[in-house]
Amino acid sequence: MTQKAIRSAGAIDPDDIGHNESANPSFESILHARLSRRNLLKGGAGLAATSFIGAGLAACGSSGDSGASPAVAPVATPTLSFSAVAKSVADALAVPAGYTATTLFRLGDPIDAGAGAFANDGSDAAASFEHRAGDHHDGIHYFGLDAGGTARDDSNSSRGLLCMNHENITQVFLHTAAQVGAYNIAARAAAEVDKEINVHGVSVVEVQKNGAAYAINTASAYNRRITAATIMEISGPARGDDLMVTKYSPAGTQTRGTLNNCAHGYTPWGTYLTCEENWAGYFKRPTATDNPSRTAKEVSALARYGVTSANGNYGWANSTTTGDLYDRWNATVMGASASADYRNVSNTFGWTVEVDPYDPVAAPRKRTALGRFGHEGAWLAKATAGKPIVAYMGDDARMEYIYKFVSSANWDPADADRGLTAGGKYLDSGTLYVAKFNADGTGQWLKLDIAQAAIAGYASYAFADQADVLINVRLAADAVGATKMDRPEWGAINPVNGEVYMTLTNNSNRGLTGSSGAPLDPANPRFYSDTKGAATSRGNVNGHIIRWKETGGDPAAGAFSWDVYLFGAQASVDAGGDNTDYQANVNLSGLGADNDFSSPDGLWFSQKTPGLLWIETDDGAYTDTTNCMLLAAMPGQVGDGASKAVVNLTVPANANANQSVTTFAGKQPGIAGLRRFLVGPKGSEITGIVETPDGRAIFVNIQHPGENTSAADIATPANFESHWPDGGTARPRSSTIVVTRNDGGLIGV
Ligand code: FEO
Ligand code: CA
Ligand code: CA
Numbered sequence: 001m002t003q004k005a006i007r008s009a010g011a012i013d014p015d016d017i018g019h020n021e022s023a024n025p026s027f028e029s030i031l032h033a034r035l036s037r038r039n040l041l042k043g044g045a046g047l048a049a050t051s052f053i054g055a056g057l058a059a060c061g062s063s064g065d066s067g068a069s070p071a072v073a074p075v076a077t078p079t080l081s082f083s084a085v086a087k088s089v090a091d092a093l094a095v096p097a098g099y100t101a102t103t104l105f106r107l108g109d110p111i112d113a114g115a116g117a118f119a120n121d122g123s124d125a126a127a128s129f130e131h132r133a134g135d136h137h138d139g140i141h142y143f144g145l146d147a148g149g150t151a152r153d154d155s156n157s158s159r160g161l162l163c164m165n166h167e168n169i170t171q172v173f174l175h176t177a178a179q180v181g182a183y184n185i186a187a188r189a190a191a192e193v194d195k196e197i198n199v200h201g202v203s204v205v206e207v208q209k210n211g212a213a214y215a216i217n218t219a220s221a222y223n224r225r226i227t228a229a230t231i232m233e234i235s236g237p238a239r240g241d242d243l244m245v246t247k248y249s250p251a252g253t254q255t256r257g258t259l260n261n262c263a264h265g266y267t268p269w270g271t272y273l274t275c276e277e278n279w280a281g282y283f284k285r286p287t288a289t290d291n292p293s294r295t296a297k298e299v300s301a302l303a304r305y306g307v308t309s310a311n312g313n314y315g316w317a318n319s320t321t322t323g324d325l326y327d328r329w330n331a332t333v334m335g336a337s338a339s340a341d342y343r344n345v346s347n348t349f350g351w352t353v354e355v356d357p358y359d360p361v362a363a364p365r366k367r368t369a370l371g372r373f374g375h376e377g378a379w380l381a382k383a384t385a386g387k388p389i390v391a392y393m394g395d396d397a398r399m400e401y402i403y404k405f406v407s408s409a410n411w412d413p414a415d416a417d418r419g420l421t422a423g424g425k426y427l428d429s430g431t432l433y434v435a436k437f438n439a440d441g442t443g444q445w446l447k448l449d450i451a452q453a454a455i456a457g458y459a460s461y462a463f464a465d466q467a468d469v470l471i472n473v474r475l476a477a478d479a480v481g482a483t484k485m486d487r488p489e490w491g492a493i494n495p496v497n498g499e500v501y502m503t504l505t506n507n508s509n510r511g512l513t514g515s516s517g518a519p520l521d522p523a524n525p526r527f528y529s530d531t532k533g534a535a536t537s538r539g540n541v542n543g544h545i546i547r548w549k550e551t552g553g554d555p556a557a558g559a560f561s562w563d564v565y566l567f568g569a570q571a572s573v574d575a576g577g578d579n580t581d582y583q584a585n586v587n588l589s590g591l592g593a594d595n596d597f598s599s600p601d602g603l604w605f606s607q608k609t610p611g612l613l614w615i616e617t618d619d620g621a622y623t624d625t626t627n628c629m630l631l632a633a634m635p636g637q638v639g640d641g642a643s644k645a646v647v648n649l650t651v652p653a654n655a656n657a658n659q660s661v662t663t664f665a666g667k668q669p670g671i672a673g674l675r676r677f678l679v680g681p682k683g684s685e686i687t688g689i690v691e692t693p694d695g696r697a698i699f700v701n702i703q704h705p706g707e708n709t710s711a712a713d714i715a716t717p718a719n720f721e722s723h724w725p726d727g728g729t730a731r732p733r734s735s736t737i738v739v740t741r742n743d744g745g746l747i748g749v
Helices: 026-034 037-043 044-062 128-131 177-182 190-199 289-291 298-307 419-427 466-471 473-480
Strands: 004-005 100-106 137-144 151-155 159-166 203-212 215-217 224-226 229-234 254-256 261-266 272-276 352-355 366-369 374-380 386-395 398-399 402-411 430-437 441-447 490-491 500-504 528-532 533-541 545-552 559-567 600-605 613-617 629-633 642-646 662-666 674-679 686-692 698-703 735-741
Touching: 004 686, 037 430, 100 203, 100 215, 137 151, 137 698, 137 735, 159 261, 159 686, 177 386, 177 441, 203 272, 215 229, 215 398, 215 466, 229 533, 261 686, 261 698, 272 629, 289 298, 374 490, 386 419, 386 430, 398 545, 466 473, 466 613, 545 600, 545 674, 613 686, 629 686
Parallel strands: 137 261, 137 686, 229 366, 261 374, 490 600, 559 662
Antiparallel strands: 004 151, 100 735, 137 159, 159 203, 203 215, 203 224, 229 254, 261 272, 272 352, 272 374, 352 366, 374 386, 386 402, 402 430, 430 441, 441 559, 490 500, 500 545, 528 533, 545 559, 600 613, 613 629, 629 674, 642 662, 686 698, 698 735
């Protein structure tokens, strides 16, 4: 569809002076002048790169594949067409008969000539990861390139850029057995810290189809690693705010790194959104020593976001080599002012970060207008000319909220290829809302603005201004009375009717009394028990998927109607086989052996096959029976089911006394509407998914196989929980796989 010239490179790009991004252009100017990798595509050196790539494509052409996507007949009423994959606990990846899964991009795979082969024994150097795939592959998107690789082409399935997140690390597999044995979080070797920092972030890699096979083009000038050390611009209303001031950026306009990049989003102007989820725990801030140096306001904000770790998750502030690179992970008050230490550094994380995959040297932008929280992802409603850009977002923690951003600017299709400049126009100014789900099946979007009386007069936290509201938006959402949800994960918008789906993965505190619990409500209606071995879990153990329809079909509407599309459950649960405290109304969606699942997380609608929804799991409850999985679904619409009274447990003693609630359950899907497509290897979760524009290949991320391997077992490879994908006694590796149908057809239908 779109075929436009790649956005121009070079030190001066008048188009790239973004809305509300005027200060501090010097960093990017320097980088553009120094690196200007994109000029390679246009200058003499570029000819060499292009002809190398062209040779590969010529080979495709000779086998009858010109690189253009063959025409695919529209699917009028698609139906799922594959045989369900059985549940499995094998250390293997399973797809349906007639399909092939191939490993494409594993932890440590080189993205350019700057790194050699991956040793995968913990000896690979920290700096090499600036040229290798990171760990814990998560959200992913495909950005098409034209056949020559010099322009964006959204329709090309044979050549494109994969942008993907590297959310976290499986620490034991990144270091040698001796290093793991000597691990001390209070005294970390700098080389180990540097490696862990570089393994986080984002990869941009070019993928090409050669015959029927996809491969990474390691010669591509677009290939790029963004890490937890990459310089980023703070953009939008919180740019330059006092709360963003650090020793590194006394002006509060920049920060280094992006962290715990979970899910994602993508824009109609050709950029990737990478979202910072569980970032709070990376910072060292022992409360007993630091709280006395803080104002009461600061203490409550830091507590609300969980910046309360004694050492930080990995002790990055505790490097035995001292210096600014490690001090920046220490969020305690150390100096005389905010510009003399990193007391505010955690305020520069928790954002939606925009990356231009077509501009390999542009600094990512932290878009503060979208609010700061545990961002799972940011999913944009279909853009309509003359209407605002709308993004849906979840804050993935127990009892957190669902948000919606509505841009101030109305969409102008002329901005479709303006990259970060368009990002500045649409994502730096707008209104943020939070969702309230009512008991009658309606809901409201509550405005998060300092002008709202509930926010301006909030007794628990005196907001200074709108930047403070955005930086501490969880507190603002508390103030307006948003609905506490069962851990909002991915969202997805049905291209057929604009309805929005969001996974609520599980919640062990739902239905409990006390400050960390919350009563059941119609949108979060289950509290039951589940056994796994000798252990019993209670709460919403298996999660559900909520969906809503905006009033009038307008994404910017202030109200909506909702129901629960699907409830996770093990199929046998209502037969009394697996609840300690028997309860017959857990499997509300009527799941069976071919489609039962637990803990939905990733969610994505095909853009090619109308109505085809992919559901991925990140589970720890049903893993005695099956590893995590990918399911294909053909959902109906909001209101296609019925209201349902749910009788919940009132045990144990800290459960609420009255747990009965009436919800709205979507039509039960049956095997025609929901079917297991893939089961992952041991210890993995299934994370990102995206298709090629022709719908004939899907890229799926397999995250942290073998993550339950203990430090004690690292010296005994046979004891690793998983050896996938390399087999033998290899260390397991998070990987992107590509799945195709052996007959070349559409995936899933
Ligand atoms: Fe990173 Fe909420 O999953
Ligand atoms: Ca169970
Ligand atoms: Ca997730």
